[in-house]
Amino acid sequence: MAKPISAFTCTACGASHRKWAGRCDACGAWNTIIEEAPLSQGPGRGLGTLKGKPIPLSGLATQEAPPPRAHSGIAELDRVLGGGLVPGSAILVGGDPGIGKSTLLLQAAAAFARAGQQAIYVSGEEASAQVRMRAQRLGLGDAPVRLGAETALRDILTTLDAERPDVAVIDSIQTLWSDRIEAAPGSVAQVRAAAHELVTFAKRRGTAVILVGHVTKEGQIAGPRVVEHMVDTVLYFEGERGHQFRILRAHKSRFGPADEIGVFEMTGGGLAEVANPSALFLSERGEASAGSAVFAGIEGTRPVLTEVQALVAPSTLASPRRTVVGLDGGRVSTILAVLEARCAIPFAGLDVFLNVAGGMRVNEPAADLAIAAALLSAREDVALPAEAVLFGEISLSGALRPVAQAENRLKEAQKLGFSRAILPSATKVEGLAAMRIDRIADLTGFVGETFGAG
Numbered sequence: 001m002a003k004p005i006s007a008f009t010c011t012a013c014g015a016s017h018r019k020w021a022g023r024c025d026a027c028g029a030w031n032t033i034i035e036e037a038p039l040s041q042g043p044g045r046g047l048g049t050l051k052g053k054p055i056p057l058s059g060l061a062t063q064e065a066p067p068p069r070a071h072s073g074i075a076e077l078d079r080v081l082g083g084g085l086v087p088g089s090a091i092l093v094g095g096d097p098g099i100g101k102s103t104l105l106l107q108a109a110a111a112f113a114r115a116g117q118q119a120i121y122v123s124g125e126e127a128s129a130q131v132r133m134r135a136q137r138l139g140l141g142d143a144p145v146r147l148g149a150e151t152a153l154r155d156i157l158t159t160l161d162a163e164r165p166d167v168a169v170i171d172s173i174q175t176l177w178s179d180r181i182e183a184a185p186g187s188v189a190q191v192r193a194a195a196h197e198l199v200t201f202a203k204r205r206g207t208a209v210i211l212v213g214h215v216t217k218e219g220q221i222a223g224p225r226v227v228e229h230m231v232d233t234v235l236y237f238e239g240e241r242g243h244q245f246r247i248l249r250a251h252k253s254r255f256g257p258a259d260e261i262g263v264f265e266m267t268g269g270g271l272a273e274v275a276n277p278s279a280l281f282l283s284e285r286g287e288a289s290a291g292s293a294v295f296a297g298i299e300g301t302r303p304v305l306t307e308v309q310a311l312v313a314p315s316t317l318a319s320p321r322r323t324v325v326g327l328d329g330g331r332v333s334t335i336l337a338v339l340e341a342r343c344a345i346p347f348a349g350l351d352v353f354l355n356v357a358g359g360m361r362v363n364e365p366a367a368d369l370a371i372a373a374a375l376l377s378a379r380e381d382v383a384l385p386a387e388a389v390l391f392g393e394i395s396l397s398g399a400l401r402p403v404a405q406a407e408n409r410l411k412e413a414q415k416l417g418f419s420r421a422i423l424p425s426a427t428k429v430e431g432l433a434a435m436r437i438d439r440i441a442d443l444t445g446f447v448g449e450t451f452g453a454g
Ligand code: TYD
Pocket: 095, 096, 097, 098, 099, 100, 101, 102, 103, 104, 134, 138, 266, 267, 268, 269, 270, 271
């Protein structure tokens, strides 16, 4: 007899559990496990009888033309899609509610439609009139996008099958419901079933399907992670509520480089492209001040400069604060430990606040040196040279490791007026005569040279 499928599911990551728990073992989220009706196994057809039909198999050497891509003309979007939209691909766009997903995809649908693609936008959250009003406010009223407002999966699929558009936007996956599943809309079972049907449709009919998914912190609604494995491309739309910058980041991509980012600015007239993100992220940087370090990073295929800001202050708490925004907290703890253990610079009794200016997230280990420099500069109250950028990975021994694409990083820095770079000594750099390059072997050496102590 088939094993019954466990009835408890995590709404954040989709993991199944035998019994309820406050915290999901699989993803660590709290209060996300809910009980769902067990899925029925369907009419039993044991694999022992092998009644399937043979599938066609082919060799690896067959010549496949690269997929033709549709361009929206929104360069930041096309880049994140790996150079344009691949027909028949399934794309998930996740993000916090209110971050601007609907705005972005309405603009994208309009751009594809204006570029000659057949585009359909189905909203399960807003009435057509509401979407139309927004489109007109954004100056998209003339774009030949066809709108629908519907949540019934069967009706949406029937419509798409009849219309055969090139692009279909479904906003959002959590509002859809299939009459074949006995579960509430937004439940893991419904969200998975809807995504599966839509992805299958995309593959069969060659329509590029873009699914919108709200990131949910906890509760009864399934998050976009539960369908990540089904789609070709997973994009997350990130940004701090208080900032106008928005970053579209490729987390998974079958048709392009992962980690590629597109940078947008939320304006009164919708999302505007930011062609030079480095200039934007550094725009609020004033005179050289203690605690500020400029990191020359790479996001996907593109160099991006960001400012790492640190504040170090005496703490009144038994275990001092470590508040980190836009950087990996674990990485920061490691750097603090290396500074203590290898350079004898203690941070005990000190509150540490770290932040990346402009609401950007930096995940690269190459940011280690800039983080350490910002921390030291804040602690010693000594400003770093304002004309310098930094990059380099710090190992647990305190040694500095070279990182990839040093020249791209330096060229971008030079373009933005930086004349000096502090980087690991093993870095290979050629043809940048105009830049002063300070090579450092380890963190202790850096501390000695920059702050005159060790
Ligand atoms: P929306 O696209 O509805 O977010 P999501 O679909 O991710 O939930 O965006 C909503 C926010 O964007 C809202 O707070 C208002 C803001 N916004 C602008 O600032 N300018 C605009 O032109 C538009 C359409 C929205």
